[in-house]
Amino acid sequence: MALAKLGAVVLDCPDPRTLAGFYAEVLGGTVQGEGDWIDLEAPGGRALAFQAAPGHVPPKWPAPDASQQFHLDLAVEDLDAAEKGVLALGATPLDAEDRSRTWRVYADPAGHPFCLCAC
Template identity: 45%
Template sequence: MIGRLHTVVIDCRDPDELAGFYEKLLSLSRQADTGDYVVLQNAAGTPVVTFQRVDGFRAPRWKDAARPAHMHIDVMVTDLDVAEAQVLALGATLLDGSDKPVGYRVYEDPAGHPFCLITPEGA
Protein backbone atom coordinates (compact mmCIF):
# COMPACT_ATOMS: atom_id res chain seq x y z
CA MET A 1 0.00 0.00 0.00
CA ILE A 2 1.32 3.45 -0.94
CA GLY A 3 -1.31 5.57 0.86
CA ARG A 4 -5.01 6.01 1.61
CA LEU A 5 -7.66 8.22 0.07
CA HIS A 6 -7.82 11.45 2.04
CA THR A 7 -10.29 13.58 0.11
CA VAL A 8 -11.59 14.33 -3.38
CA VAL A 9 -10.79 17.90 -4.44
CA ILE A 10 -13.17 19.71 -6.78
CA ASP A 11 -11.92 22.79 -8.62
CA CYS A 12 -14.45 25.61 -8.86
CA ARG A 13 -15.03 29.34 -9.20
CA ASP A 14 -16.54 29.87 -5.71
CA PRO A 15 -15.64 27.28 -3.02
CA ASP A 16 -18.04 28.75 -0.46
CA GLU A 17 -21.03 28.53 -2.79
CA LEU A 18 -20.28 25.03 -4.07
CA ALA A 19 -19.48 23.72 -0.58
CA GLY A 20 -22.84 25.10 0.63
CA PHE A 21 -24.60 23.04 -2.02
CA TYR A 22 -22.78 19.82 -1.06
CA GLU A 23 -23.19 20.47 2.69
CA LYS A 24 -26.93 20.26 2.19
CA LEU A 25 -26.91 17.53 -0.45
CA LEU A 26 -24.65 15.15 1.50
CA SER A 27 -25.35 16.23 5.13
CA LEU A 28 -21.72 17.24 5.68
CA SER A 29 -20.23 20.02 7.80
CA ARG A 30 -17.32 22.40 7.31
CA GLN A 31 -14.01 21.34 8.75
CA ALA A 32 -12.00 24.23 7.28
CA ASP A 33 -12.67 27.34 5.21
CA THR A 34 -9.88 29.64 4.01
CA GLY A 35 -11.93 31.44 1.38
CA ASP A 36 -10.01 29.73 -1.41
CA TYR A 37 -10.36 26.23 0.02
CA VAL A 38 -13.31 24.61 1.86
CA VAL A 39 -13.14 21.14 3.42
CA LEU A 40 -16.34 19.24 4.23
CA GLN A 41 -16.33 16.37 6.71
CA ASN A 42 -18.67 13.56 7.65
CA ALA A 43 -20.16 12.95 11.12
CA ALA A 44 -17.02 11.04 12.16
CA GLY A 45 -14.91 14.13 11.40
CA THR A 46 -13.22 12.60 8.37
CA PRO A 47 -12.59 14.93 5.42
CA VAL A 48 -14.78 13.81 2.52
CA VAL A 49 -14.69 16.47 -0.18
CA THR A 50 -12.76 19.69 -0.67
CA PHE A 51 -13.50 22.66 -2.91
CA GLN A 52 -10.61 24.65 -4.34
CA ARG A 53 -10.80 28.09 -6.01
CA VAL A 54 -9.22 28.06 -9.47
CA ASP A 55 -8.60 31.32 -11.33
CA GLY A 56 -10.10 31.25 -14.81
CA PHE A 57 -12.21 28.22 -13.96
CA ARG A 58 -14.32 26.97 -16.88
CA ALA A 59 -17.21 24.74 -15.91
CA PRO A 60 -17.08 21.25 -17.41
CA ARG A 61 -19.63 20.11 -19.95
CA TRP A 62 -20.94 16.58 -19.89
CA LYS A 63 -19.29 14.45 -22.59
CA ASP A 64 -17.38 17.42 -24.04
CA ALA A 65 -13.67 16.71 -24.44
CA ALA A 66 -13.00 20.44 -24.77
CA ARG A 67 -14.46 21.06 -21.27
CA PRO A 68 -13.56 18.01 -19.10
CA ALA A 69 -14.31 17.53 -15.39
CA HIS A 70 -12.12 19.43 -12.91
CA MET A 71 -11.18 17.53 -9.77
CA HIS A 72 -8.36 15.51 -8.29
CA ILE A 73 -7.73 13.00 -5.52
CA ASP A 74 -5.57 13.60 -2.43
CA VAL A 75 -3.76 10.47 -1.22
CA MET A 76 -2.50 10.52 2.39
CA VAL A 77 1.02 9.09 2.82
CA THR A 78 3.48 9.02 5.69
CA ASP A 79 6.60 9.80 3.66
CA LEU A 80 6.53 11.78 0.42
CA ASP A 81 9.92 10.57 -0.75
CA VAL A 82 9.04 6.88 -0.36
CA ALA A 83 5.56 7.31 -1.87
CA GLU A 84 6.95 9.38 -4.74
CA ALA A 85 9.32 6.61 -5.78
CA GLN A 86 6.41 4.18 -5.75
CA VAL A 87 4.00 6.30 -7.83
CA LEU A 88 6.73 7.21 -10.32
CA ALA A 89 7.42 3.49 -10.75
CA LEU A 90 3.70 3.03 -11.51
CA GLY A 91 3.91 5.61 -14.31
CA ALA A 92 3.02 8.91 -12.60
CA THR A 93 4.77 12.19 -13.46
CA LEU A 94 5.73 14.83 -10.87
CA LEU A 95 4.16 18.23 -11.64
CA ASP A 96 4.69 20.46 -8.58
CA GLY A 97 5.14 20.51 -4.83
CA SER A 98 7.45 20.59 -1.86
CA ASP A 99 10.93 19.10 -2.01
CA LYS A 100 10.62 18.41 1.72
CA PRO A 101 9.52 15.03 3.15
CA VAL A 102 6.30 16.61 4.54
CA GLY A 103 3.62 18.65 2.79
CA TYR A 104 2.33 17.76 -0.65
CA ARG A 105 3.35 16.95 -4.19
CA VAL A 106 1.23 17.07 -7.34
CA TYR A 107 1.47 14.37 -10.01
CA GLU A 108 -0.42 13.30 -13.06
CA ASP A 109 -1.47 9.73 -13.62
CA PRO A 110 -0.53 7.94 -16.87
CA ALA A 111 -3.67 9.34 -18.53
CA GLY A 112 -2.90 12.93 -17.44
CA HIS A 113 -5.30 13.31 -14.49
CA PRO A 114 -3.80 15.23 -11.55
CA PHE A 115 -3.55 13.77 -8.05
CA CYS A 116 -1.69 14.79 -4.91
CA LEU A 117 0.34 12.91 -2.35
CA ILE A 118 -0.02 14.66 1.00
CA THR A 119 1.26 14.10 4.52
CA PRO A 120 -0.76 14.78 7.68
CA GLU A 121 1.30 17.95 8.17
CA GLY A 122 0.37 19.13 4.68
CA ALA A 123 -3.36 18.39 4.90
Protein backbone atom coordinates (compact mmCIF):
# COMPACT_ATOMS: atom_id res chain seq x y z
CA MET A 1 0.00 0.00 0.00
CA ALA A 2 1.28 3.44 -0.92
CA LEU A 3 1.99 5.92 1.84
CA ALA A 4 1.12 8.93 -0.32
CA LYS A 5 -0.03 10.06 -3.74
CA LEU A 6 1.59 12.70 -5.90
CA GLY A 7 -0.13 16.05 -5.51
CA ALA A 8 1.86 18.28 -7.86
CA VAL A 9 5.26 18.81 -9.36
CA VAL A 10 6.51 22.21 -8.18
CA LEU A 11 8.97 24.33 -10.15
CA ASP A 12 10.92 27.09 -8.43
CA CYS A 13 11.17 30.20 -10.60
CA PRO A 14 11.56 33.97 -10.47
CA ASP A 15 8.02 34.72 -11.76
CA PRO A 16 5.38 32.04 -11.02
CA ARG A 17 2.57 33.67 -13.02
CA THR A 18 4.70 33.99 -16.17
CA LEU A 19 6.01 30.44 -16.02
CA ALA A 20 2.52 29.04 -15.30
CA GLY A 21 1.28 30.94 -18.35
CA PHE A 22 4.03 29.41 -20.49
CA TYR A 23 3.08 25.86 -19.45
CA ALA A 24 -0.65 26.63 -19.80
CA GLU A 25 -0.01 27.58 -23.44
CA VAL A 26 2.05 24.41 -23.97
CA LEU A 27 -0.15 21.91 -22.09
CA GLY A 28 -3.54 23.60 -21.81
CA GLY A 29 -5.31 23.88 -18.50
CA THR A 30 -6.24 26.55 -16.02
CA VAL A 31 -3.91 28.87 -14.11
CA GLN A 32 -5.03 29.61 -10.55
CA GLY A 33 -3.65 31.52 -7.60
CA GLU A 34 -1.81 34.75 -6.91
CA GLY A 35 1.50 35.89 -5.56
CA ASP A 36 4.33 33.49 -4.75
CA TRP A 37 2.43 30.27 -5.56
CA ILE A 38 0.54 29.58 -8.78
CA ASP A 39 -1.14 26.31 -9.78
CA LEU A 40 -1.75 24.94 -13.25
CA GLU A 41 -4.50 22.34 -13.45
CA ALA A 42 -3.56 20.57 -16.68
CA PRO A 43 -5.95 18.38 -18.67
CA GLY A 44 -6.29 14.85 -17.32
CA GLY A 45 -6.17 15.94 -13.68
CA ARG A 46 -2.42 16.48 -13.53
CA ALA A 47 -1.06 19.50 -11.72
CA LEU A 48 2.03 21.67 -11.94
CA ALA A 49 2.75 24.36 -9.39
CA PHE A 50 5.11 27.31 -9.59
CA GLN A 51 6.76 28.81 -6.52
CA ALA A 52 8.61 32.12 -6.32
CA ALA A 53 12.29 31.58 -5.60
CA PRO A 54 14.25 34.81 -5.19
CA GLY A 55 17.74 34.31 -6.55
CA HIS A 56 16.64 31.35 -8.69
CA VAL A 57 19.56 29.91 -10.67
CA PRO A 58 18.45 27.70 -13.56
CA PRO A 59 20.04 24.28 -13.93
CA LYS A 60 22.72 23.74 -16.55
CA TRP A 61 22.18 21.28 -19.36
CA PRO A 62 24.15 19.35 -20.26
CA ALA A 63 26.58 19.70 -17.40
CA PRO A 64 28.33 16.57 -16.13
CA ASP A 65 29.58 18.55 -13.11
CA ALA A 66 26.16 19.98 -12.14
CA SER A 67 22.82 18.26 -11.66
CA GLN A 68 19.78 19.34 -13.67
CA GLN A 69 17.60 18.06 -10.76
CA PHE A 70 14.70 16.91 -12.98
CA HIS A 71 13.07 17.58 -16.33
CA LEU A 72 9.62 17.20 -17.87
CA ASP A 73 8.96 14.93 -20.85
CA LEU A 74 6.05 16.31 -22.90
CA ALA A 75 4.46 13.94 -25.42
CA VAL A 76 3.62 15.52 -28.78
CA GLU A 77 2.17 14.31 -32.08
CA ASP A 78 4.34 16.53 -34.30
CA LEU A 79 7.84 17.48 -33.09
CA ASP A 80 8.34 20.24 -35.65
CA ALA A 81 5.00 21.93 -34.93
CA ALA A 82 5.47 21.62 -31.15
CA GLU A 83 8.99 23.01 -31.43
CA LYS A 84 7.74 26.01 -33.39
CA GLY A 85 5.09 26.61 -30.72
CA VAL A 86 7.35 26.40 -27.65
CA LEU A 87 9.98 28.60 -29.29
CA ALA A 88 7.30 31.23 -30.01
CA LEU A 89 6.33 31.09 -26.32
CA GLY A 90 9.90 31.77 -25.18
CA ALA A 91 11.56 28.36 -24.86
CA THR A 92 15.26 28.06 -25.68
CA PRO A 93 16.67 25.07 -27.59
CA LEU A 94 19.32 23.23 -25.56
CA ASP A 95 20.15 20.40 -27.92
CA ALA A 96 19.40 21.03 -31.58
CA GLU A 97 22.21 18.96 -33.05
CA ASP A 98 20.51 15.63 -33.80
CA ARG A 99 17.20 16.25 -35.56
CA SER A 100 16.73 12.54 -36.30
CA ARG A 101 15.94 11.63 -32.68
CA THR A 102 12.38 11.23 -31.41
CA TRP A 103 12.96 13.87 -28.70
CA ARG A 104 14.33 17.40 -28.43
CA VAL A 105 15.55 19.34 -25.39
CA TYR A 106 14.61 22.92 -24.47
CA ALA A 107 14.67 25.27 -21.49
CA ASP A 108 11.49 27.01 -20.35
CA PRO A 109 11.63 30.79 -19.78
CA ALA A 110 12.97 30.23 -16.22
CA GLY A 111 15.68 27.85 -17.48
CA HIS A 112 14.20 24.46 -16.47
CA PRO A 113 14.97 21.76 -19.05
CA PHE A 114 12.10 19.91 -20.73
CA CYS A 115 11.85 17.53 -23.66
CA LEU A 116 9.35 17.32 -26.47
CA CYS A 117 8.94 13.61 -27.20
CA ALA A 118 7.22 12.12 -30.26
CA CYS A 119 4.40 9.84 -29.21
